[in-house]
Amino acid sequence: MPDLWPIELGPVICVVGARPNFMKIAPILRAFAANRPVIPTLLVHTGQHYDHEMNDKLFEDLRLPLPDINLGVGSGSHAVQTAEVMRRFEPVLDDKKPSCVLVVGDVNSTLACTLVAVKKGIPVAHVEAGLRSNDRSMPEEINRILTDQIADLLYTTERSAADNLLREGICLERVRFVGNVMIDSLLNNREFARSPADSIRATGANPEIIEGASGYGVVTMHRPSNVDEPEVLTSLLKVLREISTSIPLVFALHPRTKANIERFGLAEHIDAERMIMLPPQGYLEMLGLMAGARIVLTDSGGLQEETTALGVPCLTMRENTERPITVEQGTNTMVGRDVVTIRHHAAETLSGRGKSGRIPELWDGHTAERIAADLSEWLLSRHGNQVH
Numbered sequence: 001m002p003d004l005w006p007i008e009l010g011p012v013i014c015v016v017g018a019r020p021n022f023m024k025i026a027p028i029l030r031a032f033a034a035n036r037p038v039i040p041t042l043l044v045h046t047g048q049h050y051d052h053e054m055n056d057k058l059f060e061d062l063r064l065p066l067p068d069i070n071l072g073v074g075s076g077s078h079a080v081q082t083a084e085v086m087r088r089f090e091p092v093l094d095d096k097k098p099s100c101v102l103v104v105g106d107v108n109s110t111l112a113c114t115l116v117a118v119k120k121g122i123p124v125a126h127v128e129a130g131l132r133s134n135d136r137s138m139p140e141e142i143n144r145i146l147t148d149q150i151a152d153l154l155y156t157t158e159r160s161a162a163d164n165l166l167r168e169g170i171c172l173e174r175v176r177f178v179g180n181v182m183i184d185s186l187l188n189n190r191e192f193a194r195s196p197a198d199s200i201r202a203t204g205a206n207p208e209i210i211e212g213a214s215g216y217g218v219v220t221m222h223r224p225s226n227v228d229e230p231e232v233l234t235s236l237l238k239v240l241r242e243i244s245t246s247i248p249l250v251f252a253l254h255p256r257t258k259a260n261i262e263r264f265g266l267a268e269h270i271d272a273e274r275m276i277m278l279p280p281q282g283y284l285e286m287l288g289l290m291a292g293a294r295i296v297l298t299d300s301g302g303l304q305e306e307t308t309a310l311g312v313p314c315l316t317m318r319e320n321t322e323r324p325i326t327v328e329q330g331t332n333t334m335v336g337r338d339v340v341t342i343r344h345h346a347a348e349t350l351s352g353r354g355k356s357g358r359i360p361e362l363w364d365g366h367t368a369e370r371i372a373a374d375l376s377e378w379l380l381s382r383h384g385n386q387v388h
Contacts, residue, residue, distance in 0.1 A: 002380065004037050009383050010099040011040040012375070013092070016067070017048035017085070017109025019058065020302050023283060024104040024127060026062040027184035031368035035376055042096055046085050046109040047072040061192070061283045062185065078108060078139055085112035093120055099379050103147065104128055104181075106140040106322075111147050118150045123382070125375055127181060129154035130161025133322040141322070153378065155371055157181075157305075158325040158360060178370040179362030182302060183309045186287065187365035193288035200250065205276050209248045217247050217295040222254035225337075226299050226317060230264040232337055236317065237261070237269040239339040240297065243346045244274035249297075250289055252281045295349045297342070304332045309363060313354030315345050331357035 012032065016025050025043070032039035045067035059066060071088040073081060085108065093101075093116065101117040103110045104127040114124050129148050133141050148154055148165060156162060157180040165175055196216070197207035210216035219240060227233050240249060261267060270277065281289065287306075290296060296307050296314045304323050307314035308330025315335045326332035333355060335341045348354060362370075 001377075002037055005040055006380075006383060009379065010097045011042050012100045012102055012379075013042045013044055013096065013098040014102045015044050015046065015089075015109060015113045016104070017046040018105075018107045021104050021107065021109075022058050022062055022064060023185040023302070024181050026064050027181055027188060027368035028102070028104075028127065028371060029064065031372040034369075035372040037376070039372060039376055042068045042098070044068065044089070044092060044113075045070045046089070046113070047074055048081060048085065048107060048109045057282045062189070073109075082108045082112045085109050086116050089113050089116050090120070093117060093122060098122060099383070100125055100375065102127065102375070103151075106131070106144045106147070108139070108143060111143040114147045114151055123153070123379070124151040125153040125155065125371075126151040127155045127371065128157055130156045130165045130175070131322040132161075132164045133320045135320045144322070153375065155374075157323075157363075157367075160324060176370075176374055177362070178374070179364060179367035180305060180309075180360070181367040181371070182305050183363040184365050184368050185283075186306055186309050189284060189287060190291070192284055193291055194282075194285045196250070196289050196292045199281060199285040199288060200276060200278065203278050205278070209274070209276065210250065212248070214247050215294040216292070217243070217249045217297060218289050218293045219249050219251040219296075220254065220298045220300050220303060221251075221257055221317065223299045223318065224256075227254075227257045227260050230260075230266070233257075233260055233264060234266055234269065235339050236337065236342075237266055239342050241269055241271050241275065242343065243297075244271055246347075246350055247294060248274050248276065250276045250278060250293075252278050252286065252289070254280060295346065295354065297346070304330075307331050308357055309359060311357065313349045315342060315349070317342065325360050326357075329358055329360050331355045 014025050016022055032041050047070055069092055073084045100123045101113055102125045103114055117124050126147050135141055154175045155178045159177055162175050200207040291310050293312055296312055299317045304314055304316055304326040308326045314332045316332055317337055319336050333345050335345050
């Protein structure tokens with residue numbers, strides 16, 4: 001292994017596009033810097049999701065360097081957003097001549113940057129490959145499938161992901177089981193997590209309600225299938241209000257959900273005495289809230305993983321999950337949108353019969369190091385350096 005990265009090999013471009021990407025890329029950048037040889041990187045933010053206040057706070061919380069390049073794409077339909085990322089990313093590749101493009105997760109930027117790089121003959125590494133919900137109505141599922149088909153290296157979070165890829169005709173020589181880089185971020189930042197009371201107090205709410213003997217639960221809900229139809233959103237708010245009579249709930253309110261509650265006139269279903277409605281929370285605030293909770297109710301993919309790592313029972317309000325290991329081994333229970341099922345499992349959990357689960361294989365905080373070592377060896381071998 002050479003002491004220095006060959007200049008002619010070029011940097012690795014790491015792409016982020018939306019909030020969940022940042023938690024995945026932060027430990028990877030640190031691992032690349034600690035690798036021997038150091039892997040030079042360029043951080044490209046596509047600007048797919050961008051909120052100045054939350055974005056800056058997230059970089060600070062995760063101790064991330066500011067992006068080297070921000071494409072400033074902004075919002076739009078899936079087609080417009082994907083096309084705009086492609087249009088703005090291509091000149092970056094022409095200018096920087098990277099050795100590889102590394103993409104994470106399943107957002108539109110993941111697929112868009114992969115398409116541009118592959119068509120220009122630049123290798124692509126996909127972190128969090130092989131996850132499948134088997135629900136093609138989810139845009140993220142399409143992004144996952146297509147990215148995995150054309151990327152060169154596929155880094156997986158769980159062993160079952162290889163089975164998904166094999167069924168899709170993908171050669172397993174491209175697949176590396178390395179563990180879950182989201183858990184690297186969680187373990188790296190656990191000591192910095194904000195206290196739940198401080199997070200609530202910072203928004204002007206009274207934290208006394210969560211300091212009682214019953215503890216508290218955490219709620220997040222943002223998927224269109226849950227919040228865009230008034231009947232569905234009404235039924236979910238009603239069952240959450242019912243659960244709040246047993247345990248106070250801290251609701252980190254997504255802008256989409258907040259807007260629809262107002263648009264559909266559903267504020268009456270929120271008990272202000274038992275349901276604390278917070279604005280979107282930073283990473284360290286959410287980490288503190290989850291770590292201290294007795295139960296989490298969510299439709300988020302990332303929270304299914306994080307609650308499993310924290311040992312906190314999670315009820316996922318979706319009909320499917322691309323993270324089955326959190327159900328098979330972790331603390332996650334799929335409850336869909338059926339209020340009877342949600343009510344039953346919430347009662348079971350609060351009576352002490354919730355899932356305890358265990359930490360899945362290689363969710364140990366060292367995934368990014370394994371990615372750095374493997375990618376470095378692969379790229380140097382391609383470049384003609386003999387690796388011993």
